[in-house]
Amino acid sequence: MRVRPSQAALAGGVALNLLLLLFYWRWGAPPPPSCRGPRAVPGVTVVLFAAESSEVADTLGTSRSFAALPVPVLLVAEVAPYPPVPLPAGVSLLRLRPALEGSPIRPELHVRTRHVAFVPDGARAVPGLLERMRDVLESGGNDGDGNGEQLRVVAAPVGTAPPRCRELRVDARGWTVSYGPAVPLGGSGTSCGALEGPSVLLLRTRDLFSLPLPLAQPAPASLFIQAAARRWRLRVLPAPFPAALRPPLSPHDAWKAADLAQNRHRRLMAELGVKREALADGADRWYGCTKTTPRCFGTVHARTPQYLLAGRWTPPCCLRALRETARHVVAVLEGSGVRYWLEGGTLLGAVRLGDIIPWDYDVDLGIYREDVGKCRWLAAAAAGTPVEDPEGFYWEKAPEGEFYRVHFSRANRLHVDLWPFYARGGTMTKDTWLGHPQDVEFPERFLRPREPLRFGGFTAMGPNSPRSFLELKFGAGAVENPEYPNPAVRRMREDGGPLGGGMGGEGVI
Known part of the structure; x- marks a missing residue:
């Protein structure tokens, strides 16, 4: 049987399509050439961050020194x-600002290399020495320490x-x-979370660019924090890189350098979402809200703040402001003879923790309406x-109903809500109900007498039999079984478990 040319072409096309289908099924489609990154090659790329004008000459000296090894050197600058x-020669410029x-x-x-080293000016x-650091990283890169940590960064100090x-x-x-105390380097292969002083930091290129902020400055602090959040181990070699002899800076240049470093550090904390550094x-x-700025989150919908949906709890600056506002309000009420008590989730936090619940966004107090x-x-x-008191706290009637609100300040609307209850037939009731599950009437006997409780670093009054009071409000087991304010929107189990249950989002080295 004679095969026509058109039939042969058709059969060839079918066979080619079958081969392509087999390839895509077996190995997957290759990315378009324009989307492919450069193939990593053996070696180390040195990354330098451009210094200010008073120090440019030494940045060039550092780049010349490493380019002479020779290794590729990348000078990173905003502009x-x-x-x-x-x-x-051998030094290229990367401008970060588009x-x-x-x-x-x-x-x-x-x-283009498989490894990269951050080198300080x-x-x-x-x-x-760079090759030795690389060998240490590769020889110990798969060794865990039993806590889910792996060696991902090798450091070497600079200077004497x-x-x-x-x-x-x-x-x-x-x-x-949080930072622990600084301790001397213990010897070869010491592991730590952050190295104090200038150092060369080497890691795999793929690890560096898996970070959300791979080239943020100051580079050492940025890398240490992002590594700790991922439970990466850092090993420090005792062999140092020498430092160039440099004349002392003039007082003006020293002030400029310190001011620049402080501003860069604050910007880094904002980029990383850090509101508080706890020093040794x-x-x-603090890097969050203050009395002169708005609070760190916007209007709360469905009793679920935006930060909860992001897997975070109340920013510590906001908790600090809530404690300060609550302490002030309690002192004013006690000084005025107003009978009050810790209410709702605030009382729950006092019984459970002696403090505000870590994801709460306000403080609730009950008061006698009369x-x-x-x-x-x-x-x-x-x-x-509305009135601002001499301490800058702002008192007003809440727009949602018959209760009162005391804000941290006019600018910062973190607040304490004051709910006016009155007795009716031995039952405490009020005129505004917002539909919260715990928003219920209760027997006045819980307030006869009231009892002091530790709360947020001071003493406040609460109901007697607070556990029974809370179980009336929230149901049995409320103290022992933490849950977010609106489980229909977000449940605590989505974040890994109850208080102290080893939830995600924390790393330590």
């Missing part, structure tokens, strides 16, 4: 250095000052980074006149 400087008429910035396309190259390590803990859910000496550095006139600020609010 091109000004005044313009000629880059040594130009309106330019192309999208894709830093990962500028690193002023360091000098040592032949073979003895390096010191700090423990570093990241609680992403709590918006907090017990002090705190006592409102005893407090000048409440009386003004009841008359429809």
Whole structure:
């Protein structure tokens, strides 16, 4: 049988299509050539971050030193250095700030090697030391420590000052980074969370660009925090890189450098979503809301703040403001003779933790309605006149109904709600009900007498038999079984478990 050319072409096309289908089924479709990243090659790319104008000469000295090894050197800057400087051979510039008429910035396309090293300004190259760091990383990269941590970063100090390590803990859910005390380096292969002082940091290129902020500055702090959040281990080698001799900065240049470092650090904390740094000496550095700024979250819908939907709890700056407002309101009420008690979820937090529930967004107090006139600020609010007291707290009648609200300030609307109850036939009731499940009447006997409870670092009055009071409000087992305010929107089990249950979002090295 003679096969016509058209039949042969048709049969060839069918066979080709079958082969293509087999290929896609077996191996998957290859990405278009324009979407492929550069193939990683052996070696280390040195990444330098451009310094300010007073230090450009040493940045160039560092880049020349490492380019002479030779290794590829990438100078990273927001914009091109000004005044313009000629880059040594083997050094390329990556500008992070995109130009309106330019192309999208894709830093990962500028690193072709399998490993990358962050090198601080002023360091000098040592032949073979980058390769030694790479070998340590690859020889220990699959060794876990039993806590789910793997070696992902190798560090080497710069200069002659003895390096010191700090423990570093990241609680992403709590918006907090905590540091342990600095301790001397213990010897070869020491692991720690953060290295104090300048250091060269080496990691795999694929690990670097798996981070959400791979080239954020200051680079060491950014890498340490992001590594700790992922439970990456960091190993420190004792062999140092030398540091260039540099003349001391003038007082003005020293001030400029310190101010720049502080501003960069604050910007990094904002980019990472860190509201509080807990220092080893017990002090705190805060980066969230204050009395002069709005609170960290917007209007709450369905009793579920936006941060809960993001898998986080109340920002610590907001909790601090709520505690301060509650302490102030309690002091004013007690000084005015207004009978009050911890209500609802606030009482639940006091019984369970002696504090605000970590995901709560306000504080609730019950008061006797007949006592409102005893407090000048409440009386003004009841008359429809919002008023700011001498401490800057803002008292007003709530727009939602017959109750009162005390804000942290005019600008920051974190608040304490004051619910006026009155007795009717031995039962405490009120005129405004917002439909919350725990919003129910209760026997006045729970307030005869009231009892002191620890709450948020001070003492406040609560009902007697608080557990029975809470079970009347929330149901049996309310104290032992934490749950978010509106389980229909988000349940606690979606975030990994109850209080203290080892929920996700925390890493420690």
